[in-house]
Every structure is written in C-alpha cells, then in structure tokens.
Amino acid sequence: MFKKGIGLLIASLLTCSVAFGAIQLSTTVRNARLDAIETAIGASPILRIRTGEPPVNCAAADSGTVLVEMELPSDWMGAASNGSKALSGTWQASAEATGTAGHFRIYDSGDTTCHIQGTVTMSGGGGDLELQNTSIATGQSVTITSFSISDGNS
Numbered sequence: 001m002f003k004k005g006i007g008l009l010i011a012s013l014l015t016c017s018v019a020f021g022a023i024q025l026s027t028t029v030r031n032a033r034l035d036a037i038e039t040a041i042g043a044s045p046i047l048r049i050r051t052g053e054p055p056v057n058c059a060a061a062d063s064g065t066v067l068v069e070m071e072l073p074s075d076w077m078g079a080a081s082n083g084s085k086a087l088s089g090t091w092q093a094s095a096e097a098t099g100t101a102g103h104f105r106i107y108d109s110g111d112t113t114c115h116i117q118g119t120v121t122m123s124g125g126g127g128d129l130e131l132q133n134t135s136i137a138t139g140q141s142v143t144i145t146s147f148s149i150s151d152g153n154s
Helices: 002-015 028-042
Strands: 046-051 066-071 083-086 092-094 099-107 112-121 128-130 140-148
Touching: 028 083, 028 099, 028 112, 028 140, 066 092, 066 140
Parallel strands: 112 128
Antiparallel strands: 046 066, 046 099, 083 140, 092 140, 099 112, 128 140
C-alpha cells in the first residue's frame, strides 16, 4: 500500500505544473542587455525610413519605398540608464523619395542584416521612432527627434 501511494504521488507530481509568476531583472542586467544591442549591431549602422507597415519581423523581406537612408553616428546610442537607451548624436539626412513615413529598419554597417524595426510617427505621436514630420518630400532634410529602446520588467 505504501509503495502504491508513493507511486501515485510521483505520478501526480510529474503531471502537474507550477507557475512562478513573472521574472524580474535588476536595472544592472536590463542596462547590460540594452548596451549589448548597440555592441551587436556595431558602429555606424544604416537607418532606412520606409513607407507603409513594417514587415512581420526583421527576418522578413523589406517592404515599402525607402524615403530616407542615413548612416548613424559611430556611437549611435547613449549608455543605458534605468532600463532605457536613447539616440546619441544627430540623426539627420536628406530624403531620397516622396511619401509618408510608416516604418524604419536599422541594419548593421555592412548593410546585410536588419536588427531593429518599428513604427514611425510625428514627434509626440508615440511611434518607435519619431520625426518632425512624416510627410516627406525628395530633398527634404529629415531629422529624427526621438528614438529609444527599453528593457522593462513585466
């Protein structure tokens, strides 16, 4: 009887699952993860602002028309602090085409791999990357007014 009881207990333990809640990370770990993003992508990456919705993920093919292409500064992001990291230096270039900015992609300096993508809105619009104006005309000077990434606890 004892062996049978232990066997049932072990069988029930093997089939049950336990939820432990959301994992929490220290600010130090979150900052290190953010700084690792800039290190992995490297110095002087390429930013392209495009029309339309972003692709499903960075591995998907490019979509939309390239409106602006710029090489970002060699130290393109500030040091992470409090689980957030913001653009560093001036992100500005002349537009290559006319259209409405919808999304962006950041590629390594070799222009071979998309590492970050997101939405584009006007300043204060809450997009992943913000511009002075999303209506872009060929030759227009385009300045990025806000870009940051964060690593928060859920």
